[in-house]
Amino acid sequence: MAFVVHSGTLDKLYPVLMLASTGGAMDAEVHLFFTFWGLDAVKKGGFDKAKLPGIMSLGTGMMKSKIKSVGVPSLPEIFAMCRDTENVKIYACSTTMEMMDVSKDELIPEVDEIVGAATFLDIAMDADVQMFI
Amino acid sequence: MVNVDVEVDAKGMYCPMPIVKLKKATKTMEPGQVLKLISTDPGSKRDVPAWANKTGAEILETNEENGEFTFLIKVS
Numbered sequence: 706m707a708f709v710v711h712s713g714t715l716d717k718l719y720p721v722l723m724l725a726s727t728g729g730a731m732d733a734e735v736h737l738f739f740t741f742w743g744l745d746a747v748k749k750g751g752f753d754k755a756k757l758p759g760i761m762s763l764g765t766g767m768m769k770s771k772i773k774s775v776g777v778p779s780l781p782e783i784f785a786m787c788r789d790t791e792n793v794k795i796y797a798c799s800t801t802m803e804m805m806d807v808s809k810d811e812l813i814p815e816v817d818e819i820v821g822a823a824t825f826l827d828i829a830m831d832a833d834v835q836m837f838i
Numbered sequence: 839m840v841n842v843d844v845e846v847d848a849k850g851m852y853c854p855m856p857i858v859k860l861k862k863a864t865k866t867m868e869p870g871q872v873l874k875l876i877s878t879d880p881g882s883k884r885d886v887p888a889w890a891n892k893t894g895a896e897i898l899e900t901n902e903e904n905g906e907f908t909f910l911i912k913v914s
Contacts, residue, residue, distance in 0.1 A: 727854040727885075730861035731892040777852050786858045 706735045707829035709837045710743035714758040715765060715780070718746055721838050722783040728834075729790025736832070738825045739816075740798035747797055748811050752780035788815055796820045840898055840910050843871040849906070853881045857889050864895070864913045872898065875909045882907045 706728045710721050721737065728735045739747045746752055756762040773779070778786070787793040797812055797819045809819065818824070829835045846863045848856035856877040863873060875886065883902070886909050890897050894914035901908040 723854045726858050727889075730854070730857045731889055733892070775852065776850055776855075778855065783854070786854070790858070790861065 706733050706834040706836075707825065707832040708735075708737050708835070709825065710737050710739045710746065711741050711837060712758075713742035713745035713751070713755060715755040715768065716757055717838050718752065718755050718780055719783075722780060722787060724836075725793050726783055726786045726790065729787055729792035733792060733834075734832075735787070735793040736796065736825075736828045737793065738796045738798065738820070740801050744797060744801045744805065744807060746780075747795060747813050747816055748807065749813055751813070752784050755780055784815075794818075796825065840872055842874045842910070843867060845874045846876070848875060848877040848879070848882075850878060852879050853885065855879075856882050857885055860886070860889065860911075861893075864893075867913050869914055871913055873911045873913055875907075875911060877907045877909075878905055879907075880905075882909075886911070 708721060708725070712718070725735045725737055746755060756765040757768060794817045795815050797816045799819050799821050801807070802819065844863055844867055846859055848859050851859070856875065856879050860873070860875055867873065887897055890911060896912040897909055898912055899910040
Protein backbone atom coordinates (compact mmCIF):
# COMPACT_ATOMS: atom_id res chain seq x y z
CA MET A 706 0.00 0.00 0.00
CA ALA A 707 1.32 3.44 -0.93
CA PHE A 708 -0.44 6.65 0.15
CA VAL A 709 0.31 10.27 -0.63
CA VAL A 710 -0.82 12.10 2.51
CA HIS A 711 -1.44 15.59 1.13
CA SER A 712 -3.96 16.90 3.62
CA GLY A 713 -3.21 17.73 7.24
CA THR A 714 -6.80 18.06 8.40
CA LEU A 715 -8.44 15.79 10.97
CA ASP A 716 -11.12 14.46 8.59
CA LYS A 717 -8.49 13.26 6.11
CA LEU A 718 -5.90 12.02 8.60
CA TYR A 719 -8.43 9.69 10.24
CA PRO A 720 -9.02 7.59 7.10
CA VAL A 721 -5.27 7.58 6.38
CA LEU A 722 -4.41 6.19 9.80
CA MET A 723 -7.38 3.82 9.97
CA LEU A 724 -6.42 2.26 6.65
CA ALA A 725 -2.72 2.23 7.54
CA SER A 726 -3.21 0.58 10.95
CA THR A 727 -5.63 -1.98 9.48
CA GLY A 728 -3.36 -2.64 6.48
CA GLY A 729 -0.45 -3.17 8.85
CA ALA A 730 -2.58 -5.57 10.89
CA MET A 731 -3.42 -7.45 7.66
CA ASP A 732 0.32 -8.01 7.06
CA ALA A 733 0.47 -5.46 4.23
CA GLU A 734 3.50 -3.21 3.85
CA VAL A 735 2.16 0.33 4.22
CA HIS A 736 4.10 3.36 2.99
CA LEU A 737 2.87 6.85 3.94
CA PHE A 738 4.38 9.77 2.05
CA PHE A 739 3.62 13.06 3.84
CA THR A 740 3.66 16.09 1.56
CA PHE A 741 2.29 19.66 1.51
CA TRP A 742 -0.23 20.11 4.36
CA GLY A 743 0.20 16.48 5.23
CA LEU A 744 3.71 17.27 6.41
CA ASP A 745 2.23 19.25 9.34
CA ALA A 746 0.95 15.95 10.72
CA VAL A 747 4.45 14.52 11.13
CA LYS A 748 5.79 17.63 12.86
CA LYS A 749 6.15 17.15 16.61
CA GLY A 750 2.65 17.26 18.12
CA GLY A 751 1.18 17.48 14.61
CA PHE A 752 -1.42 14.73 14.86
CA ASP A 753 -2.69 16.25 18.09
CA LYS A 754 -3.02 19.73 16.54
CA ALA A 755 -4.92 18.60 13.40
CA LYS A 756 -8.22 20.46 12.91
CA LEU A 757 -11.26 20.15 10.67
CA PRO A 758 -10.88 22.04 7.36
CA GLY A 759 -11.94 25.66 6.71
CA ILE A 760 -14.78 27.18 8.73
CA MET A 761 -15.50 23.77 10.25
CA SER A 762 -12.22 24.10 12.18
CA LEU A 763 -14.29 25.93 14.81
CA GLY A 764 -16.06 22.66 15.52
CA THR A 765 -12.87 20.63 15.97
CA GLY A 766 -13.18 20.45 19.75
CA MET A 767 -16.76 19.24 19.50
CA MET A 768 -15.81 16.61 16.92
CA LYS A 769 -12.91 15.42 19.06
CA SER A 770 -15.10 15.02 22.15
CA LYS A 771 -17.68 13.13 20.10
CA ILE A 772 -14.93 10.85 18.75
CA LYS A 773 -13.70 10.27 22.30
CA SER A 774 -17.19 9.65 23.69
CA VAL A 775 -17.90 6.81 21.24
CA GLY A 776 -14.54 5.23 22.12
CA VAL A 777 -12.69 5.87 18.86
CA PRO A 778 -8.98 6.47 19.55
CA SER A 779 -7.32 9.85 18.94
CA LEU A 780 -5.01 10.40 15.96
CA PRO A 781 -1.84 10.08 18.11
CA GLU A 782 -3.22 6.81 19.53
CA ILE A 783 -4.02 5.35 16.07
CA PHE A 784 -0.61 6.48 14.84
CA ALA A 785 1.01 4.55 17.71
CA MET A 786 -1.02 1.48 16.65
CA CYS A 787 0.26 1.88 13.09
CA ARG A 788 3.85 1.81 14.34
CA ASP A 789 3.04 -1.09 16.62
CA THR A 790 2.19 -3.28 13.61
CA GLU A 791 5.81 -2.75 12.42
CA ASN A 792 4.44 -2.66 8.86
CA VAL A 793 3.85 1.08 8.47
CA LYS A 794 6.70 3.25 7.15
CA ILE A 795 6.71 7.04 7.28
CA TYR A 796 8.30 9.31 4.68
CA ALA A 797 8.59 13.09 4.68
CA CYS A 798 8.70 14.98 1.37
CA SER A 799 12.06 16.78 1.05
CA THR A 800 10.73 19.52 -1.24
CA THR A 801 7.88 20.40 1.13
CA MET A 802 10.39 20.66 3.96
CA GLU A 803 12.37 23.21 1.93
CA MET A 804 9.29 25.14 0.83
CA MET A 805 7.86 25.36 4.33
CA ASP A 806 11.16 25.80 6.18
CA VAL A 807 10.78 22.64 8.17
CA SER A 808 13.97 21.16 9.63
CA LYS A 809 14.49 17.47 10.39
CA ASP A 810 14.52 18.27 14.12
CA GLU A 811 10.96 19.55 13.89
CA LEU A 812 9.72 16.17 12.64
CA ILE A 813 8.67 13.31 14.89
CA PRO A 814 11.33 10.59 15.30
CA GLU A 815 9.01 8.03 13.66
CA VAL A 816 9.80 9.53 10.23
CA ASP A 817 11.83 6.74 8.63
CA GLU A 818 13.20 8.68 5.67
CA ILE A 819 13.16 12.06 3.96
CA VAL A 820 12.61 11.36 0.26
CA GLY A 821 11.41 12.70 -3.09
CA ALA A 822 8.90 11.72 -5.77
CA ALA A 823 11.08 9.01 -7.33
CA THR A 824 11.23 7.04 -4.07
CA PHE A 825 7.48 7.24 -3.66
CA LEU A 826 6.84 6.21 -7.29
CA ASP A 827 9.31 3.34 -7.04
CA ILE A 828 7.29 2.02 -4.09
CA ALA A 829 3.87 2.92 -5.57
CA MET A 830 4.57 1.16 -8.89
CA ASP A 831 4.99 -2.10 -6.99
CA ALA A 832 2.06 -1.54 -4.61
CA ASP A 833 -1.40 -3.07 -5.07
CA VAL A 834 -3.14 -0.12 -3.43
CA GLN A 835 -2.26 3.51 -4.14
CA MET A 836 -4.15 6.49 -2.79
CA PHE A 837 -3.89 10.26 -2.67
CA ILE A 838 -5.57 11.63 0.43
CA MET B 839 -15.59 -28.01 21.89
CA VAL B 840 -12.63 -26.01 20.62
CA ASN B 841 -9.95 -25.16 23.16
CA VAL B 842 -9.42 -21.37 23.30
CA ASP B 843 -5.84 -20.24 23.98
CA VAL B 844 -6.30 -16.47 23.96
CA GLU B 845 -9.41 -14.32 24.30
CA VAL B 846 -9.70 -10.77 22.96
CA ASP B 847 -12.57 -8.63 24.20
CA ALA B 848 -13.20 -5.82 21.69
CA LYS B 849 -16.72 -5.01 22.88
CA GLY B 850 -17.58 -1.32 22.49
CA MET B 851 -14.68 -0.72 20.10
CA TYR B 852 -14.96 0.49 16.53
CA CYS B 853 -12.86 0.05 13.40
CA PRO B 854 -9.87 -0.15 13.31
CA MET B 855 -9.54 -1.23 16.96
CA PRO B 856 -10.92 -4.82 16.87
CA ILE B 857 -8.61 -5.77 13.96
CA VAL B 858 -5.58 -4.02 15.43
CA LYS B 859 -6.15 -5.67 18.83
CA LEU B 860 -6.72 -9.02 17.14
CA LYS B 861 -3.45 -8.77 15.21
CA LYS B 862 -1.52 -7.67 18.30
CA ALA B 863 -2.80 -10.65 20.25
CA THR B 864 -1.84 -13.13 17.51
CA LYS B 865 1.78 -11.92 17.68
CA THR B 866 2.20 -13.62 21.05
CA MET B 867 0.61 -16.87 19.82
CA GLU B 868 1.96 -20.02 18.17
CA PRO B 869 0.64 -21.20 14.78
CA GLY B 870 -2.37 -23.48 15.27
CA GLN B 871 -3.46 -21.87 18.54
CA VAL B 872 -7.02 -20.61 18.79
CA LEU B 873 -8.09 -17.06 19.54
CA LYS B 874 -11.58 -16.01 20.58
CA LEU B 875 -12.60 -12.52 19.53
CA ILE B 876 -15.71 -10.82 20.82
CA SER B 877 -16.76 -7.62 19.06
CA THR B 878 -19.80 -5.37 18.89
CA ASP B 879 -18.64 -3.40 15.83
CA PRO B 880 -21.10 -4.34 13.03
CA GLY B 881 -18.17 -3.98 10.58
CA SER B 882 -16.50 -6.98 12.23
CA LYS B 883 -18.83 -9.36 10.43
CA ARG B 884 -17.03 -8.69 7.13
CA ASP B 885 -13.75 -7.28 8.50
CA VAL B 886 -12.62 -10.30 10.50
CA PRO B 887 -12.99 -12.77 7.58
CA ALA B 888 -11.22 -10.21 5.33
CA TRP B 889 -8.36 -10.00 7.84
CA ALA B 890 -8.16 -13.79 8.04
CA ASN B 891 -8.12 -14.05 4.25
CA LYS B 892 -5.03 -11.84 4.07
CA THR B 893 -3.11 -13.21 7.05
CA GLY B 894 -3.80 -16.90 6.43
CA ALA B 895 -5.74 -17.38 9.66
CA GLU B 896 -8.68 -19.75 9.65
CA ILE B 897 -12.11 -18.89 11.04
CA LEU B 898 -13.39 -21.97 12.83
CA GLU B 899 -16.65 -20.55 14.11
CA THR B 900 -18.70 -17.39 13.82
CA ASN B 901 -21.59 -16.52 16.04
CA GLU B 902 -23.86 -13.48 16.14
CA GLU B 903 -26.14 -12.88 19.06
CA ASN B 904 -27.82 -9.63 20.20
CA GLY B 905 -25.36 -7.50 18.24
CA GLU B 906 -22.38 -9.36 19.65
CA PHE B 907 -20.06 -11.18 17.26
CA THR B 908 -17.93 -14.06 18.44
CA PHE B 909 -15.20 -15.53 16.26
CA LEU B 910 -13.02 -18.55 16.90
CA ILE B 911 -9.85 -18.08 14.88
CA LYS B 912 -7.00 -20.51 14.30
CA VAL B 913 -3.88 -18.38 13.85
CA SER B 914 -1.27 -19.09 11.20
